[in-house]
Amino acid sequence: MNNRMLALAFFVVSLGPMSVLPQKRASAADSSHDYSELNKAPARARARMNPFQNDPDAVIAGQILFSDHCTECHGTAGGGGKKGPSLRRPEVQNVPDGTLFWLLTNGVAWRGMPVWSKLPEAQRWQLVRYLKSLGVNDGLKAGPKP
Numbered sequence: 001m002n003n004r005m006l007a008l009a010f011f012v013v014s015l016g017p018m019s020v021l022p023q024k025r026a027s028a029a030d031s032s033h034d035y036s037e038l039n040k041a042p043a044r045a046r047a048r049m050n051p052f053q054n055d056p057d058a059v060i061a062g063q064i065l066f067s068d069h070c071t072e073c074h075g076t077a078g079g080g081g082k083k084g085p086s087l088r089r090p091e092v093q094n095v096p097d098g099t100l101f102w103l104l105t106n107g108v109a110w111r112g113m114p115v116w117s118k119l120p121e122a123q124r125w126q127l128v129r130y131l132k133s134l135g136v137n138d139g140l141k142a143g144p145k146p
């Protein structure tokens with residue numbers, strides 16, 4: 001636990017004073033969430049390779065970033081929360097890393113998913129590694145929990 005706190009402190013410090021506050025509160029999406037934004041990633045964005053593809057430490061770094069920035073809406077381990085859909089569905093788990101990186105970079109602001117372009121690129125790729133490490137859990141509802 002102590003080590004984790006240390007790592008967390010390190011990350012908070014390394015994030016510095018920049019603000020990555022969500023731009024808008026999500027109004028709860030419905031349970032028939034369609035993940036269609038992911039289909040909009042341009043081919044060039046989709047094709048980008050994750051520079052951390054073979055770096056297991058990136059998963060751990062991504063996990064810390066995820067609990068700092070994402071669990072609030074997407075729930076513990078991405079299982080879906082009150083404000084954000086599950087990230088364990090095949091619609092998310094089966095897309096290329098480049099697509100997820102593109103989505104983080106651009107957000108879906110009008111539907112409550114913040115833009116994360118202020119997080120350094122490396123951290124966005126680490127988040128993608130963590131997301132992919134979670135794997136599919138189809139039993140989870142697509143939409144936010146009631």
Ligand code: HEC
Pocket residue numbers: 022024025026029033034035036037038066069070071072073074083084085087092100103104108111112113114116127
């Ligand atoms: C303020 C709430 C909120 C936060 C914080 C948030 N998200 Fe989201 N996220 C959403 C919502 C709402 C959607 C659904 C957007 C839509 O309808 O397309 C979403 C969609 C997504 C998707 C695509 C799935 C889809 O619906 O197309 C991914 C991937 C994702 N979020 C990852 C993240 C990650 C990683 C973080 C942390 C860096 C994060 N989100 C932080 C609310 C949030």
